[in-house]
Amino acid sequence: MSIKLTIMDEMARVAREHGKTLGQLDDDVALLDSGLDSLGLAVLVARLEDRLGLDPFTTSDDVQFPVTVGDFVKAYEHGSH
């Protein structure tokens, strides 16, 4: 499964567990409009660290958390190289 598909899969799982409905996940959609709240995003990052063995937000020097879905996926794609 590609990194992007893994992220989408995990987003759907977290949304289901938290009783949320995911919206359209286009690249330019803001993460906080995706249907997950900040706590849901935190759970997502924790789960992705287990699945991908990677936490791009600890290893990166960038202190800003990504705003859009596209930037979020990119952080993982860059982090895996």
Add this chain to the structure above:
Amino acid sequence: MNDKPRNVLVTGASRGLGLAIARRLTAAGYRVIAVARSKSKPLTEAIAAVERDAHGSLHFAPFDLGKVEAIPDLVKNLRKEFGPLYGLVNNAAVGHDGALAVMHNSRIEELVRLNTLSPIVLTKYVVRAMMAEGAGRIVNVASIIGFTGYSGLAAYAATKAAMLGFTRSLAREVGRLGINVNAVAPGFLDTEMTHGLTGEQRERVIRRSALRRLADVDDVANAVEFLLGDQARSISGTVLTVDAGTTA
């Protein structure tokens, strides 16, 4: 206790209160991971004693908690080795005392780094693992000095008051994921940390306590065990004071 032992990380577990907590939790059947810079003689003995008895288990994880930048890898490696973490006891701390006006800046910085920054960052990485599991318990060891005054402990008091605020807000943040966050606030204990206390100061603390004695490390360890246990499932964001009535 479930058939599978619950993993609990205890920091500063090589001596004093941390060692007492590690011993108590091991006796209660937990699998305790004792984090400390070095393996003290009492910790080595405690590990050997556990191997003789059929209680929980006690493991040593060498780590200098002052190395905040290495904490993410520590947690990653511990999870790999031990599996899901059920509990975290943030006990490690230093107790530098002295008049603030002449306390060296490096000592102040060390207090904040070890007593506040390090446990907050450690909790960040451990709580993420708990979030992924949807369950967990965190107990922060604060101090009555976090809410009462004691001359010579201003910087120390600031770090402990910080942990009380941290406890309450984090409890709100992660509560709906099934994670409880509490603090214990010990009074003066007879440990290496309070060796600087003169006999007269010690007598004064005892005179002022409702029970006319000091609480000991086992009293505090019992409180930590309670907060980690199933009986405390509805307790979160609170501070359990164990001070023989000093602040009553």
